[in-house]
């Protein structure tokens with residue numbers, strides 16, 4: 252352990268300041284750029300990133316990815332499902348086939364990376380899987396950086412986390428556990444470490460974030476085993492094991508007893524980790540002092556104090572971010588529209604690198620603490636009216652009349668058929684719609700012209716739904732750039748970026764708004780769209796709102812007060828919107844909470860408190876609705892088991908939920924806990940371009956009628972249609988309506 256780490260970051264954005272990677276990859280997919288052209292763009296982005304990081308003592312590499320870093324590991328070790336391998340494509344196209352599927356084959360499943368809004372691809376493994384180091388990406392990128400004169404530290408998802416994130420392949424026997432393959436995988440990681448060492452690598456970083464969640468004794472034993480073996484290799488680089496998004500818990504003593512040279516601690520998510528730092532006294536402690544997943548400037552004096560406490564235990568200190576900077580925008584300096592008092596509180600990836608460098612110079616280089624001055628995070632201004640209103644909130648505000656009474660009132664008002672058909676809200680965001688928004692930004696059209704185009708689009712979508720024969724219509728959300736950003740742009744307390752893009756998955760990015768102070772709604776946000784849509788049709792049109800939990804989950808949020816309080820502020824703004832929609836004659840209002848499951852704390856012990864405030868905020872948003880207003884909610888991204896009681900607790904009249912891929916299992920789960928209100932299990936998987944046939948949808952609906960009485964059952968897609976094209980959506984919705992009519996006739 253003769254080589255220190257010094258100052259570093261655990262990872263860095265890779266899409267480029269103007270989403271160059273997105274554009275290049277999408278051009279490659281559409282045949283407008285060849286492989287060599289794509290490679291050039293990628294190499295340029297990597298070189299740029301290394302230059303931006305070159306002030307650090309230890310510069311990470313292999314943090315670049317054409318799509319996803321978990322997929323990269325799968326391909327590196329040849330974990331390629333037969334259906335993708337058998338396409339006979341070249342390496343790059345096989346990689347993209349795994350990521351996106353092709354006309355013939357389905358992609359790997361995609362799911363959330365821990366509690367973030369980043370998505371990774373889920374590797375598929377089975378008893379037949381043979382790991383083989385067939386790729387050389389980490390070695391090649393190390394050499395590429397070296398040729399630019401920059402010595403780097405390759406970063407890889409570690410073997411145990413890789414297997415814990417993998418799922419058994421479709422033909423694996425029941426009960427097969429991916430972790431049973433650890434031996435073979437560790438052998439290949441060992442070979443990789445030796446290859447890296449031979450190439451001159453001094454440090455590697457192996458990410459094991461799976462261990463900041465609750466783990467079984469067997470899983471902890473697997474961690475111990477893997478790092479015992481890797482650390483005992485005779486000729487290898489030094490190993491940094493990185494964990495982030497929380498505390499290592501029981502994994503910390505395991506890592507402490509291993510012979511790895513360095514361990515990272517996320518001291519932002521888990522400041523209490525400092526209490527156990529003495530366990531690591533014979534290692535380098537890579538202290539995550541600068542927050543990697545939020546946008547606030549670091550209080551560098553406080554960070555320096557924490558750093559000093561680590562040095563006091565005798566451990567060797569390195570200074571770092573709490574996690575990869577993948578989750579924040581690249582550069583604050585390119586933003587021109589931020590209010591100075593907000594800007595002065597912010598730091599994006601580049602600025603965070605600078606914070607780490609300065610902390611390193613003071614804590615490790617012995618320079619004067621003057622370097623840290625003028626960097627306090629600043630505080631949020633208060634809006635006393637908002638606070639006073641929140642102080643008056645009572646449990647009654649979160650409680651509607653009992654469901655049976657509401658159900659009667661809604662039935663006499665809405666007169667819907669059994670097995671009513673509806674959609675989740677968005678219709679395809681066509682090129683023309685996005686172009687109109689771009690034209691508005693550049694001034695090519697004015698506000699009135701834009702408004703007119705959107706009203707025409709709403710009318711088109713309403714006519715289409717009428718013609719298809721859906722029962723409850725939507726306006727289609729054409730005016731929304733994003734279901735969270737749209738609302739944030741209409742609420743006081745949020746700031747917005749022009750280029751603050753963050754990768755969500757593959758080439759898809761989001762620009763999370765920044766919630767910097769108390770929040771209020773200066774004017775109605777959605778009412779005129781709902782009103783316009785309803786004026787066009789006698790059928791009921793659903794109003795469409797995004798719920799408080801999701802608005803916070805997909806924004807950067809203030810950290811100076813409990814999230815529960817911030818959520819209630821959002822809820823009050825939405826409550827007013829619900830009232831305004833009702834006053835405009837809207838009889839059904841949907842409040843989407845797709846992120847309810849996503850932000851579930853990684854550790855069981857924190858979950859109840861989270862679910863309590865999350866459910867409470869939703870109920871505050873919707874609790875003012877009249878009994879005869881039907882409140883819907885929508886949840887997606889599967890794995891609802893952990894939050895099933897919370898779903899019931901939302902007390903929505905109708906819950907539409909992703910289910911097409913899990914064959915309706917969610918219905919039995921809901922029935923088992925006594926959920927007795929309306930439910931719409933998704934019967935059309937909108938994540939795939941496939942058009943489901945009438946028989947298939949009717950089959951799913953018939954299955955659903957076994958768990959839920961047909962009067963409480965709805966027929967709808969899994970999620971919004973914004974990412975799909977009309978060529979698929981139209982026939983799919985027609986089949987959905989035919990199937991519902993058929994099943995109505997059979998029960």
Ligand SMILES: Nc1nc2c(c(=O)[nH]1)N[C@@H](CNc1ccc(C(=O)N[C@@H](CCC(=O)N[C@@H](CCC(=O)N[C@@H](CCC(=O)O)C(=O)O)C(=O)O)C(=O)O)cc1)CN2
Pocket residue numbers: 368685686688689731732733734735736755756758759760761762805974
């Ligand atoms: N915030 C958020 N998180 C979410 C989801 C979500 O819907 N929102 N859904 C889940 C899946 N994640 C997703 C994340 C992004 C996208 C997505 O499609 N993003 C778009 C950008 C969406 C957007 O902001 N659109 C803007 C800006 C569009 C744009 O790029 N405009 C062009 C010009 C117009 C054009 O040619 O398209 C430009 O600026 O250069 C708009 O419509 O106004 C993309 O990467 O392409 C989809 C799903 C989970 N997390």
Ligand code: MET
Pocket residue numbers: 675676677728734795843845885887970971972973
């Ligand atoms: C990710 S959930 C999406 C819900 C939203 N109403 C839509 O249809 O797009």
Ligand SMILES: [Zn+2]
Pocket residue numbers: 675845885886887969970971
């Ligand atoms: Zn959804």
